[in-house]
Each structure stands twice: as C-alpha cells, then as structure tokens.
Amino acid sequence: MGWLKRLSEGLSKTRKKITGELNVLFEIGPQVGPEFWDDLEATLIMADIGVGAAEEVTSRLREQSQREGLTGLAEVKEALVGLLAEAFTTGDYAILDERPSCVLFVGVNGAGKTTTVGKIASAAKARGRHPIIGSADTFRAAAIEQLDVWGRRADVRVVERTRGSDPASVCYDTIDAAEREGADLILIDTAGRLHTSADLMRELQKVVQVTRKRATCPVRVVLVIDATTGQNGLSQAKEFNEALGVDGVIMTKLDGTAKGGIALAISHDLGLPVLGIGVGEAISDLQPFDAEEFSRALITGVDDNEE
C-alpha cells in the first residue's frame, strides 16, 4: 500500500472517528444501541437473505462500525447499505442489450417467466429494437395462448407450435423466423420446471444446446426467480446454473411485501448479476436493478423509530 493511500485512509478513519465522537458528545441524531444488532439480524433474516448471511453481515457491520468509530444510526445504516450492495455481483448488465442476441428464460413453475418475456419484448421494441418471441413452453395448459396475448400487447411476433410439440423445435423455428425477418433480439419462453426434476432439466439442457448450436448470435440464459422465494431459491439457482450455465437473474413480484433477499445470496454465491426486477403484472412493470436501492429496501424496518 502506498504511503499516500495509507495516509488518506488514516485521515478518513480519523475523520469518521471524530464525527462519531462528536455525535456522542453533541447527541447528534439517534445512536446505535445494543438492541440494534439483534434487530438488524432479525430484519435480514426476515428479508430472506438466509440466517448464515444475516449473521455474517451483522458481525461484519459491527466490526466496521467499531473500526471506523461509527455510532450514529444513520451512518451505520449507510455502511450497512454499502456492505449489502457490494455483495451483489455486478456482471455484464448489457446482456439484454446485446445486438443481436438470443435469450432463454428459465425457472421454476409460476415464477413469472412468460410475463417477463412480454415485458422485455415491449421494452426492447420501445427502444427501437426488433424482437421476436419463441413460445417454447409447449407443456402447460394455455401457456401458448398466454404468450400470444403478451405478443399482441407488445406488438411482437410470437413463433409457436401446437401444445405438446418439441420445445427445441420451437427454438429452431424462432431462430429461422428471426433470420428471415431480420429480428435482432430473440426471446424464448420455456416451461416452468422444478430444478429437482432430472428429466425436465435434461429436456431443458437439450433445448439450450439446440439453440446454442443453431443460433449465430450469442445465446444467454436468464433465470427468473419469484421474490417471495425463501432459501430454496439458492438451490434453484445452483441447479439451473449447473445444468445450463445461467448468465443472469431477474427477480419478479417485488411489488409485494417480500424483500427478495435470496437474490443477494444467489448473486453473491453464484456470481450472477441481477438484470432486472418485476414490480407488477402490467407490461411496463419491469425495472432495472439497482443494488443500492435494493439493499436499502431490504433493511427497511431496522429500527423504524429512526424515520
């Protein structure tokens, strides 16, 4: 470490320490009390980040507060947000903006894949791109009809076959159509499946393989996760990632009261970026992911009497 850096770090520590002490002296703002730490751990656990992670974050924040002499509630919370936000993997956020590209949406049943495909198609179109949708959920009742409606809403063509057909063939057809029509963003909806179903995971592997082989553009796999998901989300992400090589995650249903803390574990442990968040059932209810904002939301409720 260079002397200049050391000096400036020392200075910043001193400054923080002094601020802290001044806070105590002049009672500026509420202070962090002993109950804060229990409260924090509870809040983090209830946000679904996982009990192990919650304990780790709490102890690291405690250490940092001591080291940097942070005692004011506001500054400790700021440090906490920083700690959480940093834990997210910042990946290649351009995945959904590559041109041309092909993105497959995968995930467990009911996570919000189809809805997300509709939202992304619409947003891409609005940005002047030429998307096309592949209806590769050929299993669930009326999945094709559901995606049809989204295609109409987004004014994007949907390539489909009848229910029960081979999903890999649908991908093939979709890429054919994309090439014919000069589409530059291929969005493929797949059937929901639990990561524990070996057969269905094998089937999906085949779908992705066929698509990778056929496509002449980069092929990405996006995992869709429901924000209400608890610790099982990590298991889901691990299995899908292992089977398919996932490129990023989209978390849906953040318009409810669930905090979606499992996204942190997934992003951190598996090194996957969060690409976007779903905040409703309407076509425009898709937002970019902001690690800091997300982290701030995760800890709402810690020491409520402050606000």
Added chain:
Amino acid sequence: MAVFGNLSNRLQDTFEGLRSKGRLTEADIDTAMREVRMALLEADVNFKVVKDFVAKTKERCLTSEVLESLTPAQNVVKIVLEELTDLLGTTESKLVLTSRIPNVIMLVGLQGSGKTTAAAKLANLLKAQGHAPLLAACDVYRPAAADQLETLGNELGVKVFRGDGQHPVQIARDAVRAAVDGMKDIVIVDTAGRLQVDEAMMQEAADIKAAVKPDQILMVVDSMTGQDIVNVVTAFAERVDFDGVIMTKLDGDARGGGALSVRSVTGKPIKFISTGEKPDAFEVFHPDRMARRILGMGDMVSVIEKVSAQADEEQAEAAARMLQRGMTFDDFLAQLKSIEKLGGFASIISSLPGGDRLLDKAGGQIDERMTKRTEAIIMSMTKEERAKPQIINGSRRARIARGAGVEVYDVNALIKQFNQINKMMGKMRAQVGDAKGKGGRMSKRARRMMGGLGGLGDVASQAEMQRMMRDMFK
C-alpha cells in the same frame, strides 16, 4: 437439501462435543436450541414463529429425561418432531362438504402459487368420489387464465364455466346458477392471484365471497415461499378468511417451513399437498411427514422404524456378529431378503431425503431384477466361500458365474460391491466402538437398525449411504 445437513446429524455433532461432561446443563440445551433455530430458519419457518417454537421446545428439553439421557440428540429430535407435528395439526383432509347444493369451494392466493392447477386437481378428486363438479373461471386478469382452466377441465372431463368479459363477481354468481341448471353439486371457484397489499383486489375477493358464500375457502400456498408468508396469510385471513390451506410444489426440495408459519399464525389447517403438475399429484396432508421434511430428515425415521420393527432378535445378533467380524455373504443374502420385504431398494431410497432425485439420476428406477441375480450368484457359492469371501479366486469366480448363469463380470461387480459395504461397516464399527468406550452407547435399537440394513441405515451416515447407493446403482 444436502447443503445444510439435517437436524438429527447436527444435534448428534453438538452433543458429541458435550458428551464427556456427564449430565447436561441448561447451557448445553441452549446450544442444541441454536441448532434447532438454525434448522428451522433454513427451512423458511418465519423468524418470529421460530422464536416462540424454540422457547417452548426448550422448556420441554429441560427435563431430567433429556438432561440425563445417554442419547440426548435423539431425545431432542424426538421432542422437536413431536412439537412440530403437534403444531402442524392433524390430518384434516376431508373436504367439509355441506348439504347445500351446489357446494361452493373458493380458491385464493398469490400469483403463480398453483390455484388453477389445484382447482383442477380438486375437481378430479371430487369427480372420482362421485360428485359432479363445475369449475368457475374467475381470473379475468392473467392472460389466458380461463383457457388454462378450460384446457385442464377438458382433460379431466369436468365442465368449466367461463364468463368472458364479465366481472369476476358476476362470473362466480352465474357459475353457481349454471351449476343448479346443469345438475352439478359442487362449484370450484378459481380466482386471480393477488397480493395481500393490493387493496382493490382484496376487496374483489371479499366481494366474490359475499356473492357466492363459499362453504369452504382454501388458500393455496407455494411451499418455496420464504419469510413473507406470515404477512400474506395474515392479511388473507383478515380480509377473506379461509378454512384451510393447500401447499403446492412439494415435489421439489423446499423444506416447506411456511407450513408451520401459516399454521401457527392463522391456526388454519393444512388440508392437501400438491406434488406435481399432473392432476393426480394431490395428496392428503400428513403433519408428521411435514415435520420431518422441515427438519430435513426425509422419511428416514419411518424407514428406520420399519427396519427396526422388521429386524428380529436373530438379526440383531447377526448385526453384532457382523460388527465384530465383518460381513459374510450369508449375512449379505439375509440383508437382501429383508430389503425385499421392505418393498425393495427403490422404495427405501425414495423415502430418503433427496432419494427420488437419486432414483431419477439412476435412470428412473432401480432394477429389482438385480436383486434376483445377486441372490443367484450367492446361492451358487459354496458354504465356505460364503463364510470366507476372501478365498474366492479367479477360477472360483468362473465356476460361480456358470452356476448362476451370469457373466464373470457380474460376479466381480458383486464382490466389489460387497467389499465396499464391508469397508463401510468397518468405519461404522470404529465409530460404534468409540461410542462404546464412552459408555456402552450401542443400544439394542442401534444394533437392530444395523441388523436390518446391513449397517447402511444409521441416521448419521445418510449422506454416505446415498453416495454408496449411487455407486451401487450407477
């Protein structure tokens, strides 16, 4: 989920560390309770529910029965299981139908939880019981929701009432009327998914309820749901109220701790579980099984119970002998027979945590014919060979293969497998020997267990067992 290891193993480890001190103290129990707390939180039981549960369980653990026990881990697990099972309620899966015609059953829940699928499954179940159900498609928001229900209904031969373009309250009302006209005795109202904070949508659910006065409202809850479930069910209980719960997607590996949260926050019983996308993947709720699942214990306990009930004294003797001198092919044969009696390897493996997946990976099914082949091979060994497997050389192998009508390759494979098991038993022998040194901990029950499964069934060596099974059936 293999990541966490189950509570039983953890407590075993915890108490192992405390063992030497003799009588346990309150502090020791606190240590154990920390493990219980972790296990429940990892299973997604709500934080506050866990807190209460642990406090209550701790009280029960502070009895001399546990404190002075030689097997405190088992005692604690037993108490935790009992408390959990108790809290989860009873098996109340009878749909309470009234004499009203038609009966109305309404399904509510969050988006994507599995309401529409459950509606179809209920219809299927009721139809099989001789009822004439009608499905009412009252989700007018999710694209093609009515199509989905109609498709499912058609597949089951159940009529679906849809009122495209109408308000959900109106559709529900009309469906009831249509049921009367169409001689249907039960209307199942499928509703749209809604967030409990969506005021307008919650009001709509309350309005549907007021309009058709359901005899029963069932809340559909995804078993993968995390901590937030208490907020959700509390609001649903307040705004629409419900009579019972259907837990879905239990075919996965979610521990399903939400079941406990729902139950302790609302007091509503869990009535059914849904275990797949097919219409018949619908089962009665068993609190004891759910309790084990939450603790990550699979159905291992029942396997062990089955095994120890099976194993008679003679087998227990054999187990003790095996532990001392190693296993012979005669022992091996006896093990095979007892496994057959239990319904075969497949049924044992599938009742282990993660066992179904293991089976899947093994290609869906274990070839029980293999057992027959193994038996044939052992039967064509001489008495001496069975007792002293180490004398089986190349020429003996060829003879045995001929006698059993198999290839030498098969004989080799069996001997290899046999040696592996023996090796594992050697490890267990070391473990048990250790424990014995610390106070004769090898209980009759433990011996029986080993007798029954050839030393495969110790709760603590589940992972090892799974690994071995995988190797055996690869």
